[in-house]
Structure formats: C-alpha cells, structure tokens
Amino acid sequence: MGIFSRTRDIIAANFADLLEKAEDPSKMIRMIIMEMEETLVEVRASAARTIADQKEMRRHIVKLDRLQADWADKAQLALSKNREDLARAALVEKRKAADMADQLNSEVAVLDDSLRAFEADIEKLQTRLREARSRQTAIAARLESAENRVKLRTLLASERVDEAMARFDALERRVDHAEGRADALGLADSKPSLADEIAALAAGDKVDEELEAMKRALNAGKEG
Known part of the structure; x- marks a missing residue:
C-alpha cells in the first residue's frame, strides 16, 4: 500500500x-x-x-x-x-x-x-x-x-467473605469473654467504700440486737 x-x-x-x-x-x-x-x-x-x-x-x-x-x-x-x-x-x-x-x-x-x-x-x-x-x-x-x-x-x-465474617464474629465473642473475665476479676479485687463499711457496721449492730433479744426470750421461757 x-x-x-x-x-x-x-x-x-x-x-x-x-x-x-x-x-x-x-x-x-x-x-x-x-x-x-x-x-x-x-x-x-x-x-x-x-x-x-x-x-x-x-x-x-x-x-x-x-x-x-x-x-x-x-x-x-x-x-x-x-x-x-x-x-x-x-x-x-x-x-x-x-x-x-x-x-x-x-x-x-x-x-x-x-x-x-x-x-x-x-x-x-x-x-x-x-x-x-x-x-x-x-x-x-x-x-x-x-x-x-x-x-x-x-x-x-464467594464463600471466603462469609468465612471471614464468621471469623470476625468469633473474634468478637472471644473479646467479649475476655472483657467479661476482666470485669469480674475487677469486682472481686475491689475494696469496699467507706459508706459500704459503715453500712456493714450498722447491719452488724442490728444483728447483735436481734440475737440478744432472742437470748432473753429463750431464758424467760426457761424460767417460766
């Protein structure tokens, strides 16, 4: 050409x-x-x-x-x-x-x-x-x-996406469990507050009073 x-x-x-x-x-x-x-x-x-x-x-x-x-x-x-x-x-x-x-x-x-x-x-x-x-x-x-x-x-x-999402779900569950355990350990190791200690003392006094009342009632029954 x-x-x-x-x-x-x-x-x-x-x-x-x-x-x-x-x-x-x-x-x-x-x-x-x-x-x-x-x-x-x-x-x-x-x-x-x-x-x-x-x-x-x-x-x-x-x-x-x-x-x-x-x-x-x-x-x-x-x-x-x-x-x-x-x-x-x-x-x-x-x-x-x-x-x-x-x-x-x-x-x-x-x-x-x-x-x-x-x-x-x-x-x-x-x-x-x-x-x-x-x-x-x-x-x-x-x-x-x-x-x-x-x-x-x-x-x-493809199924790989579903598999990956399932792995993510499993990882999230593991993280939830780990966080739950950490929170539980934190509750067990925590010290009572001042208000809690005072309330416990008051509760203890009531128990003592009730115990003494029961003792007196028991003794009065024996004497009668």
Missing part, C-alpha cells in the same frame, strides 16, 4: 467502529497508534526528501539561468564579429538551457503541491494520533475499573 493511500485510510478511519468490533479494544488501539506513528515517520521522511529534491532543482535552475546568460553573451559576441552561424549556434544552446530550466521549474511547482499535501496530511495525522492516545488513556482507565469491579463482585459472591 502506498504511503498516500495508507495515510488517507488512517485519516478517514472511524475509531469507534474499529473498537466496537475488536475483541480486545486496548490491543486494537495500541496497533492503531503504532500504525499512525509509523505512517507519520514515513510521511515526514518523504517530505524531507521532497524538500531536498526541490533545493537541488533550484540550484540547477540557477546554473541554467547563468548558462543562458553566458550563451547570450557569446551569441552577441559572435554576431558582433559577423559570425552569424556561431551566434545562431549559441542561441540554440541558450534555448536548450531555457527549456531545461522551464522543465525544472514545472517539477518544482509539482513538488510544492506535494509539500502542501504532506503538510496537510501531517497535521491531520497528528490530530488523529492525539485522539487515539486520548482514547487509549480512557480505555485503559475504563478497563482497569471494570476489572476491579469484576474482582470485587467475585469476592463478594
């Missing part, structure tokens, strides 16, 4: 259609970008060769212009010496140089058109390349997001 036809195909390509039909969109867009980069390098190389050819042609045109002037001077000299035959021959050579210069000027004009076409194609290719790279970034982000969602949903649907 020629560089011009391939360039036109790339410029006219519909990326959206290509990506929809691709089994692996990320791989497809990488291939598109590689193809565009290679084509851009080739177009620039062709443009560089065209510019070099133009410069060489223009140098030849300058030489031919000088040659025409030189043959004109020679024809003038020959004519001044009454050598019309030599003057005619010199003018024939001058005409040959002029024809060659005209041909080269026509070729330079053709190359000018080619360079304008190269410039337009390069600009369009660069635009399409930026578009492709932007799509590559977006596709990579979407693909990563989709893969992460698949992993998350797969994990949530």
